[in-house]
Amino acid sequence: MLSQRQKDVLRLIVEEFVKTAEPVGSRTLSKLLDFSPATIRNDMADLEELGYLEKTHSSSGRVPSEKGYHYYVETLMQEDDTTIDLKVIDNLFKDSDKNRDDTIEEAINLLSQLTNYTTIALGPQARNSKVKRIELIPLYERVSVLLVITNLGHVESKQITLPENVNLEQLTKIVQILNEILIDVPIGQVSEKLHYEISQQSIKELLDYNERILDAFLEAFSQFAESKYFLSGQSNMLYQPEFSDLERVRELMNFFERNDILKLVDHSDNKGLTVRIGHENQVTAMKDCSVVMVPYDIGHEEQGTIAVVGPTRMDYQKVIPLLKYLAAHISKLYHKS
Amino acid sequence: MLSQRQKDVLRLIVEEFVKTAEPVGSRTLSKLLDFSPATIRNDMADLEELGYLEKTHSSSGRVPSEKGYHYYVETLMQEDDTTIDLKVIDNLFKDSDKNRDDTIEEAINLLSQLTNYTTIALGPQARNSKVKRIELIPLYERVSVLLVITNLGHVESKQITLPENVNLEQLTKIVQILNEILIDVPIGQVSEKLHYEISQQSIKELLDYNERILDAFLEAFSQFAESKYFLSGQSNMLYQPEFSDLERVRELMNFFERNDILKLVDHSDNKGLTVRIGHENQVTAMKDCSVVMVPYDIGHEEQGTIAVVGPTRMDYQKVIPLLKYLAAHISKLYHKS
DNA sequence: ATTTAGCACTCTTCGCTTGACAGTGCTATT
DNA sequence: AATAGCACTGTCAAGCGAAGAGTGCTAAAT
Numbered sequence: 001m002l003s004q005r006q007k008d009v010l011r012l013i014v015e016e017f018v019k020t021a022e023p024v025g026s027r028t029l030s031k032l033l034d035f036s037p038a039t040i041r042n043d044m045a046d047l048e049e050l051g052y053l054e055k056t057h058s059s060s061g062r063v064p065s066e067k068g069y070h071y072y073v074e075t076l077m078q079e080d081d082t083t084i085d086l087k088v089i090d091n092l093f094k095d096s097d098k099n100r101d102d103t104i105e106e107a108i109n110l111l112s113q114l115t116n117y118t119t120i121a122l123g124p125q126a127r128n129s130k131v132k133r134i135e136l137i138p139l140y141e142r143v144s145v146l147l148v149i150t151n152l153g154h155v156e157s158k159q160i161t162l163p164e165n166v167n168l169e170q171l172t173k174i175v176q177i178l179n180e181i182l183i184d185v186p187i188g189q190v191s192e193k194l195h196y197e198i199s200q201q202s203i204k205e206l207l208d209y210n211e212r213i214l215d216a217f218l219e220a221f222s223q224f225a226e227s228k229y230f231l232s233g234q235s236n237m238l239y240q241p242e243f244s245d246l247e248r249v250r251e252l253m254n255f256f257e258r259n260d261i262l263k264l265v266d267h268s269d270n271k272g273l274t275v276r277i278g279h280e281n282q283v284t285a286m287k288d289c290s291v292v293m294v295p296y297d298i299g300h301e302e303q304g305t306i307a308v309v310g311p312t313r314m315d316y317q318k319v320i321p322l323l324k325y326l327a328a329h330i331s332k333l334y335h336k337s
Numbered sequence: 338m339l340s341q342r343q344k345d346v347l348r349l350i351v352e353e354f355v356k357t358a359e360p361v362g363s364r365t366l367s368k369l370l371d372f373s374p375a376t377i378r379n380d381m382a383d384l385e386e387l388g389y390l391e392k393t394h395s396s397s398g399r400v401p402s403e404k405g406y407h408y409y410v411e412t413l414m415q416e417d418d419t420t421i422d423l424k425v426i427d428n429l430f431k432d433s434d435k436n437r438d439d440t441i442e443e444a445i446n447l448l449s450q451l452t453n454y455t456t457i458a459l460g461p462q463a464r465n466s467k468v469k470r471i472e473l474i475p476l477y478e479r480v481s482v483l484l485v486i487t488n489l490g491h492v493e494s495k496q497i498t499l500p501e502n503v504n505l506e507q508l509t510k511i512v513q514i515l516n517e518i519l520i521d522v523p524i525g526q527v528s529e530k531l532h533y534e535i536s537q538q539s540i541k542e543l544l545d546y547n548e549r550i551l552d553a554f555l556e557a558f559s560q561f562a563e564s565k566y567f568l569s570g571q572s573n574m575l576y577q578p579e580f581s582d583l584e585r586v587r588e589l590m591n592f593f594e595r596n597d598i599l600k601l602v603d604h605s606d607n608k609g610l611t612v613r614i615g616h617e618n619q620v621t622a623m624k625d626c627s628v629v630m631v632p633y634d635i636g637h638e639e640q641g642t643i644a645v646v647g648p649t650r651m652d653y654q655k656v657i658p659l660l661k662y663l664a665a666h667i668s669k670l671y672h673k674s
Numbered sequence: 675a676t677t678t679a680g681c682a683c684t685c686t687t688c689g690c691t692t693g694a695c696a697g698t699g700c701t702a703t704t
Numbered sequence: 705a706a707t708a709g710c711a712c713t714g715t716c717a718a719g720c721g722a723a724g725a726g727t728g729c730t731a732a733a734t
Contacts, residue, residue: 027725035678036677036678036679037679038677038728041726042677057684058683059683059726059727060727061727100496132474132476135484137469139469139488139489145490147492149484153480153482155482233594235587235590235591235593238583238587238590246575249575250575250576253590254572257571363698364697374707375708378699379706382699394713394714395697396696396712396713398696398698
């Protein structure tokens with residue numbers, strides 16, 4: 001068990017290091033706490049032995065370890081929501097006519113500006129969105145565009161080239177039938193439902209004109225399932241002293257550019273705010289970054305995730321309440337409907 | 338007028354510098370041309386006096402100046418299309434059911450892989466696309482989603498919240514009328530046409546139920562006009578020796594992240610391939626980069642632009658033919674329709 | 675039993691010098 | 705016109721030393 005003074009030392013080391021990015025020495029702390037450097041040094045030695053602190057070299061000040069950050073976030077930190085600029089966030093959500101993607105995108109842009117870190121939003125998984133309408137619009141010759149609209153106003157389009165042996169009337173018939181069958185079916189169950197209906201003879205005769213049509217439909221639906229994400233403030237990271245090394249920068253930017261984001265942030269933990277520090281991130285490029293993520297709800301049972309990515313030396317005290325507030329706000333916005 | 342040997346010297350300096358990124362000395366060239374270092378040095382001194390070459394410091398080898406690159410690209414370089422991997426590009430265009438945006442995106446991804454530079458595509462300006470269909474789909478309560486589909490299968494959607502005093506029947510009527518009026522009207526002329534028709538009494542009574550509906554329509558259309566662009570291979574630049582300085586990297590990444598791309602690449606020069614070297618780019622962050630851009634045609638009178646951005650020390654000999662080939666290919670693909 | 679003062683020790687950082695090296699310009703020669 | 709020779713210039717990396725920040729430990733003070 002840590003003494004109160006030890007807790008103070010640990011807390012102050014984290015907060016000081018977050019500010020300055022320099023290892024914190026006993027002299028600095030002795031000014032903040034009313035003890036001599038020597039006393040502080042003893043506590044620091046204890047905290048190091050317990051694994052909360054580290055040294056960068058044998059005679060340097062101390063730096064929090066991953067364990068130290070964890071302890072800080074979980075028990076030492078007091079959330080500081082006075083600095084949140086509530087108005088800015090509230091303003092963001094005033095125009096209700098923005099579509100979903102735009103809203104999310106603007107939210108993370110704002111978030112990366114406010115925090116100076118990189119932010120990521122995973123679009124809500126559309127599995128629970130329901131099909132509202134299916135449209136097929138002929139363009140020219142045998143090319144048409146297939147539209148699928150969900151109950152939340154999300155639209156997916158896919159161009160399809162029709163085989164020779166299908167004519168337009170047959171096609172509109174198919175679409176009409178599909179609309180009857182699929183309306184209000186959750187995206188995640190479309191494929192299943194469709195196969196079931198086909199087996200029921202009813203629409204079989206129409207659909208087996210050609211397999212390709214069915215495939216095109218299914219592909220359009222599968223695009224919903226694709227995890228879209230938004231990324232903002234990548235270059236913020238370049239101003240963090242931990243990325244003063246070019247090799248690191250390359251690694252980081254490569255990571256952002258490749259589509260591996262999903263390995264870093266996922267909706268799996270939909271229980272609330274999660275903090276992943278350093279090596280807890282499975283991605284090696286992120287081994288000295290932290291990710292704070294929180295799910296947001298859209299409409300009925302749909303979830304997305306917004307996350308802030310920064311160095312392990314992240315300003316948790318600022319980021320965490322901000323992220324909570326923003327996620328709650330997004331959820332509230334969509335729960336009106 | 339340059340002697341043949343001087344031309345050879347200039348050409349080889351460019352090509353050698355492109356390869357190694359190191360200033361080129363007389364010894365190196367004397368191995369490639371059959372003259373002694375001293376002779377080469379005289380030519381180099383002449384070329385420097387004429388402004389084609391520069392020194393990094395008083396006793397270094399020579400480096401091409403912007404003028405030197407220009408002369409190289411315009412008269413010295415011979416396009417090397419044997420290295421183009423035709424098959425890879427051809428493969429890209431096999432699946433004809435991809436929609437337009439996806440095709441363009443994949444094209445520049447490929448391009449950035451093949452060149453190791455950053456590539457940009459400006460989506461075609463939709464001004465000449467024609468309206469194919471307008472749809473309004475009610476979602477819940479007073480919220481609907483408005484769809485506009487063009488003759489090329491591009492879809493834009495916008496959510497609108499309807500004012501209290503409009504009911505659904507009135508609305509479907511409006512959409513029906515809009516369809517009649519606007520079908521086959523080029524996007525660029527929609528606003529004009531709409532205002533004209535309103536003045537003609539015919540639809541006035543319907544539309545002035547509420548200004549907001551009209552505004553929502555116009556906004557949906559204006560989204561087409563927004564210049565979309567795709568960016569790929571940003572991090573490729575980080576491996577160029579000219580970006581070994583962190584401050585440069587920041588400047589570059591900031592530029593890519595801000596929406597200033599349009600200041601660098603535009604469709605204004607739709608006359609064919611354009612090469613902008615160094616300070617010719619109006620953007621200061623790009624003052625030692627070159628941009629090679631070429632327009633591509635989509636369908637009828639629609640143009641987009643694809644561009645390769647690299648250091649001024651770019652492998653023009655490889656990039657230029659590649660870009661030409663790719664643009665021609667995209668154009669061909671869409672001219673079938 | 676804590677806390678503190680004092681001191682030797684460790685490690686980093688920064689500025690300076692030095693020598694090797696690559697390349698030039700100029701002059702005299704072929 | 706082309707080349708050989710040579711003095712000169714600038715860059716780069718390695719090595720060195722002094723300054724500075726911070727520690728651990730021991731002995732003294734509270």
